Amino acid sequence: MGRLFGTDGVRGVANADLTAELALGLSVAAAHVLAEAGTFEGHRPTAVVGRDPRASGEFLEAAVVAGLASAGVDVLRVGVLPTPAVAYLTGALGADLGVMLSASHNAMPDNGVKFFARGGHKLPDELEHRIEAVYEQHRAGEPWARPTGSGVGRVSDYDEGSDQYIAHLIGVLPNRLDGVKVVLDEAHGAASRVSPEAFARAGAEIITIGADPDGLNINDGCGSTHLEMLQAAVVEHGADLGVAHDGDADRCLAVDAEGREVDGDQILAVLALAMREAGQLRKNTVVGTVMSNLGFKLAMEREGIQLVQTAVGDRYVLESMKAEGYALGGEQSGHVIVLDHATTGDGTLTGLMLAARVAATGRTLADLAGVMSRLPQILINVPDVDKSRVTTSAELAAAVADAERELGATGRVLLRSSGTEPLVRVMVEAADIEQAKAVAGRLADVVKSALG
Template sequence: MLSASHNAMPDNGIKFFARGGHKLADELEDRIEAVYEEHRTGAPWDRPTGAGVGRVRDYDEGFDKYVAHLIGVLPNRLDGLKIVLDEAHGAASRVSPEAFSRAGAEVITIGAEPDGLNINDGCGSTHLEMLKAAVVEHGADLGIAHDGDADRCLAVDHTGAEVDGDQILAVLALAMREAGTLRGETVVATVMSNLGFKLAMEREGLTLVQTAVGDRYVLESMKENGFALGGEQSGHVIVLDHATTGDGTLTGLMLAARVAATGKSLAELAAVMERLPQILINVKDVDKSRVATSGELAAAVTEAERELGSTGRVLLRSSGTEPLVRVMVEAADIEQARSVAQRLADVVKSALG
């Protein structure tokens, strides 16, 4: 597929999927990239041209089949709910409003006029300002935001407050446990999930399995161990019984179905977890390859963890695509989180710069 994911149009790229809609293994992606690099730098490539490239065909019935699938997996209808949908001028612009409407919701759409250039442009899951304003303006029960390729879902409650991927996971985990579909009483998330999510799952008697950052690692753990629910704070939620990867429309529908079924507001449901203050600082232009080997940095992290104790945590992570290191600190107090994060960022800069 061609996708800019949650980014702007200039970041469009090519994404490969295996037969059946599954993501490729890391090793296979590496092999594809290696072949591409060989030919990009001059190796001969007997590639197809003209008619040999293939044909493009519209699959018109796919739209209705997909919407029918989405409606078919919902545990209950959405009658009585007024929902604002922000489609990020992307892939969900037709499907999502149709699915929510067929499920019984009163739908108001924004960001649903893609022109090939405006994807994620000031709207969608990475820009929630318009959605927050629209939910309050229309007196809606909630708002749902997708990103350009529609694999993410973030939400807004009736007050205009953000409900992130961790909170959505928490709400769906309890709903699935109640329905008997949360296999192993387990949720899979990444190490970037808020500490408040971990504490909430422990309090509810559920097991949390954490993976490296990236939905592919969440999915690998789910498939390997037979778990049904996993995701990321960014809103990339995987309900494996009904989709092979993250599906923002499906996630939004299931979240709205929980609101409709319980008669509670999204704000009430999301209160199952308290988001601890989280500070993220990107330290640029450093040698990210030395994060794991710097003694100075290791000592600074140990001291920070001692200071935070059991009510906070530290995570240092090298970016996979940029020459930077991400410093994430959580604490019960926002000022403490900010202070510790800045102190660690300064050490990263001095030790790895």
């Protein structure tokens, strides 16, 4: 079996790649590894378990709960809640670990298992590797240590979790949302109840779409990966802005009053200025990734804010933030982390903070997002090449150098090998879209010839 853990837990087609047996085994392995790591410190451990509304989440939740309880872990089932809510409750309830069942923005047949450590933080790579190793040892015949009698875990429902999470969100807002009209697209996902309730309690006038999950319709033509419905609804209802989440609501994209997309880079730019104004942008720094639009970098430079860029993936953004004490970071895809109030990307919190900025300033979202201009960005995936040579090919290096000279200071080239597929991603930004297309096309041809 190949490596199970990816950049965001274990994910695959439910009941094919991600089976009940695998979910149960990983949960038992996680309990044993965290106990050996001293996480439980000799006391009876507790876990918070939540899920998104996918139909497969029902049997996978049962498997995870059974695995944890069989390993002597008491389980608090919080039901259908966003990933950041499970992370928050893991910390707020003093639980020893959290488990979220979701495949985020993926289509309904997929599902995933994500573990959180005490405090609601994602597990470091070394613990994920150890969990996988212990699971494989058991598959090879090594028996589990199994408690009996009063040693087995107890299972209970924690129905207060959603209200506790909503109260947390409202409590950290800098101001109310009275007078702001918002359309919310919940992707028929995990935030279908808590996000509209949070916005309404904060004072916003809300119109909600994509908030009728039936277990099968999550992310189906709606949410942050399909903005068309939201864009039309914002214009139709004359709203000030629209907010779209993905299936587990750890990301947020927005739409302005004219129906134009406001992506994660623009949201970061708006929040960075708001937090600096409030004295909350520690070290005057925001964290992005190497895929952040060049327009975002130029805007931050113009505003005197430092931009730190990491590898692609919100876990790398979070690692940088925690290591250096930064307060704000995120990705173009809409994963935004406000570390003072969340341990992971939180789409509902992000949307609330964006609407709060509109309410506080009286400015339109388009005006606020105009702090940066998105440069045209072309991405070409070149398949079936030797991605291991992307950094060593002299021919490719020469082609990149030529492209960078042509683009000058208002353009950028990024070549990146895929972490999961035999392909190389070619990304080119330029002030002119036609120039970006031409340069990207030439580089893709060189990648094929040099690495094919």
